[in-house]
Amino acid sequence: xxxxxxxxxxxxxxxxxxxxxxxxxxxxxxxxxxxxxxxxxxxxxxxxxxxxxxxxxxxxxxxxxxxxxxxxxxxxxxxxxxxxxxxxxxxxxxxxxxxxxxxxxxxxxxxxxxxxxxxxxxxxxxxxxxxxxxxxxxxxxxxxxxxxxxxxxxxxxxxxxxxxxxxxxxxxxxxxxxxxxxxxxxxxxxxxxxxxxxxxxxxxxxxxxxxxxxxxxxxxxxxxxxxxxxxxxxxxxxxxxxxxxxxxxxxxxxxxxxxxxxxx
Numbered sequence: 001x002x003x004x005x006x007x008x009x010x011x012x013x014x015x016x017x018x019x020x021x022x023x024x025x026x027x028x029x030x031x032x033x034x035x036x037x038x039x040x041x042x043x044x045x046x047x048x049x050x051x052x053x054x055x056x057x058x059x060x061x062x063x064x065x066x067x068x069x070x071x072x073x074x075x076x077x078x079x080x081x082x083x084x085x086x087x088x089x090x091x092x093x094x095x096x097x098x099x100x101x102x103x104x105x106x107x108x109x110x111x112x113x114x115x116x117x118x119x120x121x122x123x124x125x126x127x128x129x130x131x132x133x134x135x136x137x138x139x140x141x142x143x144x145x146x147x148x149x150x151x152x153x154x155x156x157x158x159x160x161x162x163x164x165x166x167x168x169x170x171x172x173x174x175x176x177x178x179x180x181x182x183x184x185x186x187x188x189x190x191x192x193x194x195x196x197x198x199x200x201x202x203x204x205x206x207x208x209x210x211x212x213x214x215x216x217x218x219x220x221x222x223x224x225x226x227x228x229x230x231x232x233x234x235x236x237x238x239x240x241x242x243x244x245x246x247x248x249x250x251x252x253x254x255x256x257x258x259x260x261x262x263x264x
Contacts, residue, residue, distance in 0.1 A: 002253045009246045012239075016062030025053035027060040028211045036229045046231040048222055054232065058239055061213035066243070068125050068207070068214075069194040072132035073187050079133065080140020081183050085171050087141065088148025099145070105138040114197055118206040125214075128207045132197055136190060143186055144179050151178065185258055189251035192244040199240045215240045 015022060025043075031051030039046045045054035087098035105113070117131040151157065152175075160174050201207045202216025210217070215236045222232035 002250070005246050005249050005253075008242070009250065012062060012243055012246075013066060015059055016066055019056070019059035019063065023053065023056040023059060025056040027052060027056040027213050029053075036225065036232070038229075039231055045235045046229070048218075048232050049225060049229070054235055057213040057218060058215070058235055061215045061218055061236065062239065062243075064125060064208050064212065064214040065195060065198055065202075065216070065240070068128050068198045069132070069191055072129045072136065072198070073191055073194055075129065075133035076136035076190075077140050077183050077187050079137035080142075081144055081176070081179060083137065084141040084144025084146075085148055085175060085179065088145040089152055089167070089171055089175065091149075091152075095145070098141070102138045102141050102145075105135065106142070108135075110135045110193075111197060111200060114201060115204065115206065118201055118204075123206045123209060125208050128198055128201050131201065131206075132194055135197075136194065139190070140183055140186055143182055147179055147182055148175055151175070181258055185251070185254045188247070188254045192247035192251065195240060195244045195247060 019027075029052060031047070034043070034047045034051040036049055037043055037047045037051075043053050043055065045058065047053055048057070083098060083102075087095045114131040114135045117134055118127050121127040121130065157170060157174060160170050165174070198207060198214070199216030199219070202214045203220040205217070205220065208214040208217060210221070218236040219233045219240075222229070222236075225232050
């Protein structure tokens with residue numbers, strides 16, 4: 001089952017990357033002779049209200065949605081890993097101060113906080129990445145901090161201190177490699193949510209700006225045609241749902257197999 005899910009994710013990713021080779025249509029090309037055409041041989045997923053090919057826009061939109069989610073996940077993982085390492089190893093007042101900030105971030109609904117950050121900054125894909133990372137790092141930091149607290153007095157850490165290793169060497173040579181599997185599992189669990197968050201911000205007009213396609217903005221732009229031309233929102237909506245579901249299932253598999261310390 002997991003091989004099928006991973007294969008589906010790879011297919012989605014490869015189709016997005018090689019979109020110019022798959023579809024003959026420019027995703028931004030307006031064709032007034034092909035307005036709101038239903039799926040056909042010429043346009044397998046139909047066209048939108050400007051005659052643009054839906055398949056082309058879904059594939060090109062996948063580039064935006066997937067890259068934003070992946071880069072945001074890597075950024076939040078990096079920040080959370082660094083903060084968690086420093087907080088857990090330092091302990092004391094530093095740990096208390098850092099965890100107050102982490103608890104404050106986690107106290108807000110993640111989507112609302114991401115929307116708030118996106119509203120403050122100019123709309124665009126970089127703003128979405130910053131907003132998602134600014135919300136997501138706290139979960140990584142809490143996970144890493146908890147693990148570091150549990151092993152900072154372990155024999156291999158005591159031995160490293162005893163032979164004169166500096167704090168930086170203990171953190172980045174001895175502790176960091178131990179935390180990498182945990183944060184990778186956490187990233188797998190988070191990616192599905194990041195896809196939905198990116199789509200939500202795009203739906204609100206805070207992500208990629210027209211005419212650049214993204215799955216969320218496509219659903220938003222075509223929502224008024226849900227009755228007369230439902231294919232215009234069904235296919236980008238299915239892309240969001242399928243990709244998010246696959247990432248969630250991969251994350252659950254990684255947690256069950258490798259992430260015994262992660263509860264959710």
